[in-house]
Amino acid sequence: MSTRVVIGAQWGDEGKGKIVDLLSKESQYIVRFQGGANAGHTLKFDDKEVVLHLIPSGIFNGDGICIIGNGVVIDPLALLEEIDQVHNMGFTLENRFFISETAHVILPYHKVLDRMKEKNKGDLAIGTTGRGIGPAYVSKVARIGIRMIDLLDTEVLHGKLIQNIEDISNLIQNLVPEARIAVAHGRLNGKTLESLMVKFINKEFDVLVSTTIIESGLDVPNANTIFINNANHFGLSDLHQMRGRVGRSNKKAFCYLITPEYSKMTDEAKKRITALDYYSELGSGFNIAMKDLEIRGAGDLLGGEQSGFINEMGFETYQKILDEAINELKENDFKNLVLEKNQFSKKVNMIFETDLELMFPNDFINSSNERLNLYTKLNKITCQDELDSFKAELIDRFGALTNIVDELLKTIELRWLSAEFGFDKIVLKKNILIGYIKNFDSEEQKIHLDRLFKYSLNNQNSISFSQKKFNDGEKFIVKIQKINSISKAIQVLSEVKD
Secondary structure (H helix, E strand, O other): OOOOOOOOOOOOOOHHHHHHHHHOOOOOOOEEEEEOOOOEEEEEOOEEEEEOOOHHHHHHHHEEEEEEOOEEOOHHHHHHHHHHHHHHHHOOOOOEEEOOOOEEEEEHHHHHHHHHHHHHHHHHOOOOOOOHHHHHHHHHHOOOEEEEEHHHHHHHHHHHHHHHHHHHHHHHHOOOOOOOOEEEOOOHHHHHHHHHHHHHHHHOOOEEEOOHHHHHHOHHHHHHEEEOOOHHOOHHHHHHHHHOOOOOOOOOOEEEOOOOOHHHHHHHHHHHHHHHHOOOOOOOOHHHHHHHHHEEEEEEEHHHHHOOOOOHHHHHHHHHHHHHHHHHHOOOOOOOOOOHHHOOOOOOOOOOEEEOOOOOOOOOOOOOHHHHHHHHHHHHOOOOHHHHHHHHHHHHHHHHOOHHHHHHHHHHHHHHHHHHHEEEEEEEEOOOEEEEEOOOOOOHHHHHHHHHHHHHHHHOOEEEEEEEEEEEEEEEEEEEOOOHHHOOOOOOOHHHHH
C-alpha cells in the first residue's frame, strides 16, 4: 500500500485542502496527523463552500476513512460545529470518521494563555491565531494534558482537571505577579482544605483558584469578587450558589461570568445566563428556582400529553391555566364532591381600570424586582386568609402600610365583590364607578340587579342604569357617583349586597 503525504510550507492559501480532496477519491485512509483548529481548509464544489479546521478535507470525496491522529490537538466545540456542518450538507460520518483516543484536548484556558503570551511578546509576536494550539502541546509534553479517551473516564478526567488547575493558577500569576495565589479542590484532605480556607479568611493570600467545591457553603466574608469560568456549562442553581460566595459582608461584591460569545452558546445556556443577570437582587432564589424549572422542564407532571406544553408557555402560565381548569371542575362537574361553595377560590378574571394611584411606592419598597414579585404574588391571591397573610407579611417586612398600599390591597376585595354582582369589567375614574354586566338575564343576576334597583330608590342622584351593544354582545351598565376611593367602592357595594 502506497502512502502520500501532503506537507505545507507554513503559508496560507497553498491549496492543501483541495489537493487532499482530489487525492481522497483514490485513497483508503485520509489522516490528519498534526496541528489543530488553527488551519482552515476551504473547499468549493457544487456551488457550495465549506471550511474545515479539524475533519480531514477528504470527507466529501470518495469513501475513504478519515482519521484525526494522535498528533492533533482538538478543540471539542470546534469539532462539534464541524460535524454539524458536514451533516447539514448531506454527508454522513458514520463508519467513515474516527479520532485517535490519545489525541489531546484544547481547553478554554489554553486559548487565554495563548493570547496572553502572544501579547506579552510585543514586537516579537509570531502571529498566533489564539486558538490554544501551542499551550495544548505544552500540556501534552508535560503529561498533564487531557486526551480524548480521558473524556470517557470520570475519575481520570477529574484527576487531570485538578492538575490543570495549577496551570490556571500560573496563568493568573503571570497576569498579576504581585498576587498571592492558592488552589483548592475536592481532592485535598479535610485538614489541608480547612487550613487553606482559614488562611484565605485571614487574608494570607489574595486569590483562591477553586473548583466548584466553593459552592458547598464555604463562608468567606472578606471575599468580594468571583470569576466563574465557562459559566455557560453550569446549571442555574450552581451559578446562583457560587455567586453567593461573595458579598457576604458590608463590602460591595462583583460576580463575573466568563462565557463564549453569546451567539456560540446553546439556547439553554443563554436562558440561564440571562436569568441570572435579571434575578440579581437579594432574595431572588425562588425566582431562579422557578426559572430553572421552566428551562429544564417540569417532567411528567400530569402525563405525557400535558407536560410537553410547559416549556412552550412557561411554568407560571401553565400553572395559572391549570388552576383555572381545576376551579371550574370544582364548581361544575364535581360540585357535590368538594368543599362548601364559600370555601372555593375567589380568584376572578376581571378587567379593572382606574385613575387612582394604586401601587407599592419606591419609598415603601425600594427594590424594583421586589415590587414586581409582590405585584405578581398579590395577583395570585384567591381568598381572604391569603390576603390577610400577605398584608401581615408586608407590615412585618416594610412597616406600617401607607394609604396608597392599603388601597392597592383592597382592590382584591373590590374585584371579589364586583364578581358577585356579575361585573366582568369595572372602571373607577373621575369619582365614578362603572360596572359592566354581560349575562344579565340569569336568575342569579336578576337578584343582584333587583338589589341595585332598590338601592337606587334611596340614592337616585348617585346611581344610574343603561344598556349598550359592544363587539362581544350587549351589556348592562351600572354607574355609581361619588366614588373617590377603593374603600368607598367596597362600602357602597356592600350596602347594596346587604
